[in-house]
Amino acid sequence: MRASKPAAAVLVAVGLLAAGVGTAGLLTRHPAVAASRPAALVTLPAPSGPIAAVPEPSGPRRVAEPETLTIPAIGVRTRLIRLGLTTTGALQVPSSTSVAGWYTGSSRPGAIGPAVIAGHIDSYTGPGIFYRLNTLRAGDRVFVKRADGTVVVFRVVSVRIYPKNAFPTQAVYGPVPDAELRLITCGGVFDPSLGSYLSNVVVFATETS
Numbered sequence: 001m002r003a004s005k006p007a008a009a010v011l012v013a014v015g016l017l018a019a020g021v022g023t024a025g026l027l028t029r030h031p032a033v034a035a036s037r038p039a040a041l042v043t044l045p046a047p048s049g050p051i052a053a054v055p056e057p058s059g060p061r062r063v064a065e066p067e068t069l070t071i072p073a074i075g076v077r078t079r080l081i082r083l084g085l086t087t088t089g090a091l092q093v094p095s096s097t098s099v100a101g102w103y104t105g106s107s108r109p110g111a112i113g114p115a116v117i118a119g120h121i122d123s124y125t126g127p128g129i130f131y132r133l134n135t136l137r138a139g140d141r142v143f144v145k146r147a148d149g150t151v152v153v154f155r156v157v158s159v160r161i162y163p164k165n166a167f168p169t170q171a172v173y174g175p176v177p178d179a180e181l182r183l184i185t186c187g188g189v190f191d192p193s194l195g196s197y198l199s200n201v202v203v204f205a206t207e208t209s
Contacts (some may be wrong), residue, residue, distance in 0.1 A: 063110045064148035066102050069117060073140040074132040076100075080144075083118060094119060097128035100183075109144040110152040110179050110207060114172070118184045121197070130185035134159060134201045142181060142205050154181045154205035161187050161199050172202055179207035 070077045083092040083101035094101045100119035107113030120128030142154040162168060172182050181203075188199030 063108050064146040064150065066109045066115070066117075066144045066152075067147050068145045069100055070143040070145070071136070071140070072143075073137070074135060076129060076132075078119070078129050080117065091118060094129075097123045097125070100129050106173065106182075107179070109146070109154075109181060110150075110209070112177070112179055114174070114176055114180045114182050115144075116173065116182045116184065121186045121201075128185070130183065130201075133183060133185050133203060134161070134187055136183075136203055141208075142183070142203075144181070151209075152179070152207060153209045155208045157204045157206055159201065159203050161201050163188070163199050164197075167200060181205040181207070 066080050068077070068079050078099050081094055081099055081101040083094070083103045085105065086092055091103060092101070097120040100117050102109070103116040103118065106116040109115040109117075119130035119133075121130055121133070122128045136156050136159050138156055138158060140156040142156065144152045144154070146152065172184070183203035183205070185201050186197035186199070187201035188197055190197050
């Protein structure tokens with residue numbers, strides 16, 4: 001989180017983010033079927049670049065901003081746009097379903113704290129960039145390339161789904177002693193009357209660079 005904002009205020013603000021990720025711009029006519037990982041899915045190579053060192057937990061480290069995200073196991077490679085908060089305090093969502101976005105109020109990937117990246121599951125036109133996010137498994141690797149050319153490597157620890165009305169704000173956005181990553185999209189049951197999913201899929205990962 002940005003040091004310029006009191007921690008309590010940031011957590012109050014991000015308490016509204018779960019709803020923002022799931023409702024604004026994530027509307028579909030039909031729910032996406034929970035996708036199992038296709039056996040024939042071609043995995044992507046890791047991005048090139050020097051691997052960043054794991055930060056020391058004893059103090060803060062300034063790192064470059066993230067530019068691209070690669071998740072080889074589910075065929076994801078995308079540039080990262082910048083996401084902030086809307087005037088209502090909800091997390092902005094990418095204007096396109098084909099890219100993911102880094103929430104600039106969270107840590108930079110590779111710095112101490114949770115870095116938050118959000119993306120769409122689908123839209124009226126088909127699958128979004130995080131359509132297969134829920135098929136990630138513990139041990140899968142996630143790569144974030146930064147503006148200075150360094151690559152941060154994360155290992156998936158767990159994949160969880162939470163009802164939006166019971167989103168664990170502290171667990172997702174709260175402080176942690178090491179460099180971690182959160183990948184967020186929609187999931188669960190689709191409610192046609194609301195035009196949105198009722199839950200969020202959250203991938204928890206830790207840096208292993």
